[in-house]
Amino acid sequence: MAKITETMRKQSQPLWESSFNHPFIKQLSAGSLPQQTFRYYLKQDRYYLQNFADLHGKIADQMDDPDIKRFLYDGAKGFNDSEKEVRIEFFKELNITQQEIDQTEIAPNAYSYVTHMYHELNEGTPARAAAALLPCYWLYNEIGKRLIEAGSPIKVYQQFIETYDSKAFTNATARMIEIVDKLGEEADAQEQEKMQTAFLRSSFFELHFWEMAYRHEMW
Numbered sequence: 001m002a003k004i005t006e007t008m009r010k011q012s013q014p015l016w017e018s019s020f021n022h023p024f025i026k027q028l029s030a031g032s033l034p035q036q037t038f039r040y041y042l043k044q045d046r047y048y049l050q051n052f053a054d055l056h057g058k059i060a061d062q063m064d065d066p067d068i069k070r071f072l073y074d075g076a077k078g079f080n081d082s083e084k085e086v087r088i089e090f091f092k093e094l095n096i097t098q099q100e101i102d103q104t105e106i107a108p109n110a111y112s113y114v115t116h117m118y119h120e121l122n123e124g125t126p127a128r129a130a131a132a133l134l135p136c137y138w139l140y141n142e143i144g145k146r147l148i149e150a151g152s153p154i155k156v157y158q159q160f161i162e163t164y165d166s167k168a169f170t171n172a173t174a175r176m177i178e179i180v181d182k183l184g185e186e187a188d189a190q191e192q193e194k195m196q197t198a199f200l201r202s203s204f205f206e207l208h209f210w211e212m213a214y215r216h217e218m219w
């Protein structure tokens with residue numbers, strides 16, 4: 001029988017393909033993405049990543065397996081990937097101040113994505129919530145791998161690509177895939193379907209995150 005993550009990846013292929021081909025991604029690699037668009041993305045993503053980390057901790061609280069618990073608690077502290085430090089650098093490099101962060105209103109798609117992940121945990125199960133977190137690792141890792149050869153002529157965009165192609169991020173992605181597969185094996189057919197839906201919806205919000213940034217989405 002196919003692993004649950006194989007099924008998830010297949011089901012989400014059209015959404016992922018649209019992410020790979022989104023103008024945000026194409027222009028990031030070409031170096032033509034306006035800096036204002038990347039700044040917008042970073043400010044919204046800061047909100048996303050904070051909640052993403054918090055969710056790792058909340059899911060870990062409900063897990064029994066000590067290895068899974070440890071991985072998720074590390075994720076809550078931002079230790080599972082190389083994203084944390086590089087984001088601090090980006091904010092400095094692009095002169096995004098605390099005042100600017102404080103004045104940033106959370107855009108509809110960032111809000112909806114975070115709300116979706118909390119919904120999967122609070123109204124669902126930790127397994128569904130873990131499935132909802134997975135595209136965040138896996139899609140970005142695939143984007144990093146696709147873009148690394150061409151790279152980007154703009155320093156921060158190049159660093160962005162390298163972060164998601166990095167060994168640390170690739171390892172964290174592989175571990176998260178294993179975790180979701182294990183949770184999938186322990187789930188019954190109905191729960192597996194709900195996990196797949198959670199993954200698919202996150203894939204939808206991932207695609208719309210690029211679009212949100214590209215269009216500087218507002219309420």
Ligand SMILES: Cc1ncc(CN)c(N)n1
Pocket residue numbers: 045048049083135136137140206209
């Ligand atoms: C919305 C989103 N999704 C995924 C990632 C990669 N951790 C991110 N930084 N932001």
